[in-house]
Amino acid sequence: MTSMIIRGVQPYGEAAQDVEISDGVIARISPAGSPTGSPASAAASQKVFDVELDAAGCVLLPGLVDLHTHLREPGREDSETIATGSRAAAKGGFTCVHAMANTAPVADTAGVVEQVWRRGVDADLVDVRPVGAVTVGLQGAQLAELGAMASSAAQVRVFSDDGLCVHDPLLMRRALEYVKAFDGVVAQHAQDPRLTEGAQMNEGELSGRLGLAGWPAVAEEAIIARDVLLAEHVDSRLHVCHVSTAGSVEVVRWAKARGIRVTAEATPHHLLLTEELVASFDPIYKVNPPLRREEDVMALREAVIDGTIDIIATDHAPHPREDKDCEWAAAAMGMIGLETALPIAAQVFIESGRMDWRQLCERMSVTPARIGRVADQGAVIEVGAPANLVVWDPAQTTVVTPAMFESKSANSPYLDRTFAGAVRHVVFRGRPTVVDGQVVSGEVAS
Template structure:
């Protein structure tokens, strides 16, 4: 088995230490370490984090391989410092049976760039009418623990209650796409001053907040776990904060783009800024940052949503919703949370590795950087500054809102079970 010696890295942003990897495991952490025959990574000035975990990724396969495949998506994930991703169920066919989730799981194993944990659909065909085979998906080789109709809301309260009750049997969690469909018919962007000036259909904050309020009460009623996908408004923050104060078992995520971008960008009518939920106001952005810092929001999740060129390079109303995010997420978090003093690197490790692994029950991931633990690690150069060029992406799609924008930080190495998937910023 090969050995790797990471020399002089700041573990979770703390003191500089050496980390010796032997095979798939961290063998030793200390200073002045040496190992005959080891591959040495000189990491002075770099931050060593546990491998990042994304609880919300769209890999598109099966069915939309023109957007992304499990292989290209996991290559993008590794480039962004991720060692594990959870693949959303809105594929074609929908991942609502044991057969489909096992297919995605197998493709992830074959890719070798990061672990892929499929997310199962809550309802058959994402239609919101009948529960999918939750138990069969959990009992499959994929061992599904997270269920979501992301892209669509489970808006029927009875169906949502049944799902919350069902997953209790195996400590699963329902991840809700909070969007009351009747309040967002024809919606194109955040409802507010900008939508009124542009004449675009408004997407009101209450469409998100009303579903979150209902679902935390349902979770409390049946004593189950509920997770809120891509929370985007200040009002949603207050509802989750209230729910947690009552002891309700709710967790929530925020995307990097909702931590940085606002609805003012829609004035350009560039469809790259069209996303679900929509970009909100500066007030919302600041509330989301504070909530991520104080723990009201538990994690950062990318909602990596690749689309082919023709689905985004068109008029605003016809454009698909979504942005790619795996390869820029850590840089955006560094800019919005670390460089603003809201989080330190240990906090980043919690929000982007420890907590998402805990919520999704990702075995072997989100573990401490200490002897005896799996060697799933990410090295980051925080001093790096670079302009985002989509041509450099490993993802099959290029629909990034950051093209031409300077962002800080760069993943130099990603290590999956002792094997480098990224070396010196390039895929191995």
């Protein structure tokens, strides 16, 4: 196994330390510049590491965990593969992603989820945790074999028809009940289908002016309200994907106050961008749920800060160029997000002084790992903890260009933007996957 030292790094942005890693775990944390190795060893200061990473002035965080990633494989390998998506994730500071089930074929059997899981193991850059579909073929008609997926090699714990809402209240109830047997969670894409037929953007004054069919906030809020009551009724775990409206935040807050076991996520784009961008008719801004109003963005930020929204998840949704190089109505919905998530979160929550790094780690690593029941991820940085780590350099900048993406797609709404800070190094299971901002695969010696 690789032995490694990260020199001068500041865990959670606190005091500078030298962090030693061996056998895939954190072996030693000592004040920066102190002799390395075991103090008992006379040759300690001479200890040689396979990999030495300089990280003076940088922040050390547990590797990020994304609960909502579209890797497109199998079926749409023209937009992303498990290998390219893993590279994008690593570059963005992630050490674990959850691959959504809306592939072709749909990840609704043990066979498909095991295949996705194995391809993730082969790529070997992040833990790829398959999400299982709730219903067969995402059709919303019949429960998929959730138990088979849970007991497969992929050990699925998160189930979602994401992209589509489990709209039938009876099926949703049954799914919530059924997953209790293996401590699973149903991650709901909250969107009433009837209220959003043909919907193109947030419904409001702007949609009326632009003549684009509206996606009303109530179509999300009504489903969340129903689902939290169902979760309460059957005492199960509900997770709400990509919460996008101020009203949804109120519903989730109410449910939590009532003791309902609900968790919720917000995406970086819903925390940063507003519907005004749609006025350009540039489909790069077309996403589901749609970009909302400024007041929604502000409510989501407050909810992330106070914990009503538990986690930030990317909803990384790669699309080939032709699916965005067209008129608005014809364009695909979605944006890539793995490689810009941490820069955005740092800008919105750290630079603004609204959160410290420990709190942000809760939202981007600890809690998503807990919701997904992922062992060895989202651990506190301490001796003996699994070495899944990201080194963030606040002195650098992330300049978003099409060329920067490891993702196979470039449908990012942030092109030409510059964010303060950059992911510098990433350590996955005790070995470097990103060094000085570049993805490295396999064992790397210094």
